[in-house]
Amino acid sequence: MQTCAQAQETPAQENTVGKQYLKDVLHDEKIIWTSPARIRSSHLPWLIPFFATTGGLIATDSNVAKQLPGSPSLISNSRTLANAGLALAVGGGASYYLWGRFAHNDHAREAGVLSSEAAIHSAIVAEVLKLMAQRERPSADVRGRFFQGGSSFPSEHAMLSWSIASVFAHEYPHTIIPFLSYSAASGVSLARVLGRDHFPSDIFVGSVLGYAIGRYVYNTHHDQELPGANIGAFTPSGPDYRREGTTWVALDSWVYPAIDRLAALGYANGISGLRPWTRIECARMVEEAGQTIEGEGAGPGMVALYQRLVREFAPEIEGTISNSEGRIEDLYARAGFISGQPLADDYHFAKTMVDDFGRPFGEGANLVSGVSSRVIAGSFGLYVRGEYEYAGALPPYSAPVLQDIANVDSTLFAVQQRTNSLNRFQFLDSYVSLNYRNNIISFGKQTLWWGPGAEAPFLFSDNVEPLPLLRISRATPFVLPWIFHYLGGIRVEFIWGQLNGTHFVSTHSSFTQETDFTPPIRPHPYIHGEKVSFKPTRNFEFGFGVTSLFGGPGFPLTIHNFLKSYSLSNTAPGFPGDPGDRRSGFDFSYRLPYVRDWLTFYADSFTEDEFSPIIFPRKSSMRGGFYMPKLPKLNRLDLRAEGLYTDIPSLGVPGVEYFNGRFRSGYTNWGQLIGSWVGREGNGISAYSTYHFSERNDFTLHYRNQKVNPEFLSGGHLQDFAASGTFAKTNGLTFKGALQYEHWAFPLLSAIPKENVIGSLEIRFQPSQGWKLW
Template structure:
């Protein structure tokens, strides 16, 4: 049984966070920071000082996110909120310093202390550069080699995907390769980030006449007026090589917020499988973004909790009907105390070929409440206000089990102002996370489910992610923007991991997805068993290995049962080469 200091409480059971909840402790020179805190500056002065400097985002495939999330689930980061990501490096540093503060402020059992220190060490080394050290840094260089042996699933909008949450990278049967690098630069309030990749694709599978007819039927049936054939028959394509900026943006920071423009990722939700709105499944979009980069105390009632917001306007790519649409989104995230976080989202697709780009159409898109999902406007109607969506999510560190159990859920609606207004008519994705297992303190466990079938009844594949105007609405370059479970499907996923450190761990998991009979003829069943391992070779070099066995039964795609084996190996160099500003 764990013991603790009788004069203080553990972080999981504490009634309140440390007094300097949003305070970043004073920084020592690089290389001299300690694991505990000896001196403090006042909250107002330190926050104001850090807000003077710009900071780039940490990519969502970084090991930093699962490490910080686990520390939060163990009670060491009371102020953390996860529904608006990615976080800036400065925000990650603030969370690391909060862990240090909690460790120094509470009597903590040896077991909890040891596990936190195992995770904290790598984070301190990665984020040791203080916010005011402007200049240019080579963040990473990496190469990845992968293969899919057997028939692959490459169309998550209709059939499914073999690889989930891979930033819309080339996906098909055969071998692929990636070489990339990332660079960040800051100067005072200004920041710039560039992540480039050279991607070698194994080729593109053909779209047969039968598949084309099926897609046309699936995407047009209920809407009265039909769009032209969305996916005509297409011959197989040869392997190709392409260069892509995975992220490329610049911006300015002010008062704990940032205004940025460029190709930048959005991740709006608490789930690991992927939020319904925006996830890592598709390639990031080009957008203009105003975001709160750190938690802000509530005005007039700062003791109640904190808030964050994200406002975005961007362009979608790869759409056919209509081509070249735009989107806008607004998200508000509220945290109450150290246990509860809730978030509300409103976003929509608008404009595109055949739809006027005017202030009136933008006003109608944002403020109109007319429903278009049932065909109120015929396809191509210029007065259609757009495809509006809403989302609600929450995360709760269970009181009494604060150091162990976290539950969360993400809900999505296509025709409701808020999903909680009609909870049986929305898509749900609940989950539970155990930061430590009994008698196995180095292991964690996560279980999630996702359903794009209504709880009340199955309305097929046109209930979510599509409407009578925007037939490929929730996609970017052919990949679903949100959870890759797809349309009219239900999935569950369980995964457990062993943590050697923040940078070294091994994780095994299993996922199964079933498609409804009201969408694909004969339905579908897709089962995946996977292993994901990362290893820190040296402080600068690391390796990541992913391996998966997939079995699927999709009669409308390939008769009978089929399977594939796939995997990839990535080698990453994080040189910490930094050229300071002159």
């Protein structure tokens, strides 16, 4: 196909129906069918993900088709909807042409003409590919074999609707038309799958080719004197955050506390309750902080911190990221030793090492050594973080402990915790991502943080191993029009994934018929979650979140069960109408008046199986805290303190938080709580104070206290006293040492209180921007 630059050089011509129209169609057909001969290495960042996704979908097509609902009425209605949607798209293009012709509206006439050209090309390409592939349709044979005389691959409905939608979206980019066009095309595509006319791979290939054909037709024949999307105009400007590929900044990065300090002092402005942030979002906040610092002035410490952040995100700020580049982000090693017995079960008791990506630990030596890297290719990103882990052994639970755990969880038996030392290689956050107009679509193992503050939020935290997720997240806040602009900047995030390590699921076919599923569980439960955060002012932010566990044994992953998990209805856990295990959350943060540069107050809450903690505060767990980025006469010293509880007063039933009668292993992944370390029936406080010698060198004191309700597994408590220091050199080498003393007493685990001491040393090589490979 022609390049964008070549298309820009083509003289503008009148787009109408006639001899020139036929010439354009014939010329474009030649370009389309000879385009494979013009593939270059620069196209690989787009072609490789396209073919990889197509191959993955083809491999899973048969399994997906077998799980689709087979209702005759649904199939019939889906086919009617698909045909009606396509007819509406074609009719809409014709209507625009007629309107433009008789109303002398050149823009509308061009939209109609180009949409018809795109539809003709799509129909020709689809028919030829169908003849070549000859794939069976799902309605004939769910195996989806090729070269069997069928006509399933690719979907002509999808290709036609997406090509027309692409033309209209490019002709009217700043209106509601792109949303309506792509929504209609998506509806047609989904209906063809539900109507058992196509497999998902047929739809995917048809949609991508249709979009590309529509974009090509617009780019080649659009009259530049008319309004429309400015494709291929290479005007020097700042970085285009809507298009650049990007990756998420790891949650244990020094960047988060640095930007938190700038935000608490009023220099940076972002949404703190929805993390991680992308590198382009961090760059945006750093740029904004620079403008505020320049306008209002700042002390030398904040200026140095800002300059350090500028060096880190210089490629994103300056727009110098190449179309394809790879960097090693950091290399690290941490050696630690635990003297004494630690705790490692926060679902039932407590955990000694928290908010550490679910890394294993045990008595004796504990080692971690890893590397993280990122690759950017156009709008795509790839991030890989892998590490070697060694963990010491843990003592086994006694038979009475296992029996009490089984009783409180209502399971047939309890699973023994790990007792042997562990030696393994593990991938942490590792995913591919696509940036589409500031919306990041990522797939792979990912860590989430849904809430303000430094301690683990209730819904998602880094207290657990990263989950395999499909994630759609708005990277940079957007503002709604009209009166809705008072809501301020908005970020939204949607996730779908699957849990691991679930041991117990219980279902009911009636009030007297119960089925208990025990290890090995197949399939594991699925999870989806949604969160939206608002920032109406620079000083106030609030957000709503919800998560749901669904599927698993007895509830196959069907579209009906998936959609039911979003319904407002509810039934007893495990019964046929059960939508799943749902929990909702609310959080906010506020820089208090008159002391805005001194004090930020924040809170987080969640409730089980209720609409919102705002409506049911007496049935909700709460977390509140404050952050002081500086103290009087001590600008380099900060202070943070938080208090939280899940032992809800007067609730009467212990251990119900993070638990469900159907999913007896609870809100866990590999046995570890996805949310807060405070557990199912506990309360606690945590306090930090850090002295900042420079932008990267600091010393921190930390205190943590946790108590568990005696009504839950006989209760217990722990106290942690910790100190840590960080020393960073200018060449990217960082040293961090930490020492922690813990005292705990859980009568069910030990008749006498226990103590342990943890010492660790971490060495990390993390040059600014990463070590560039190409």
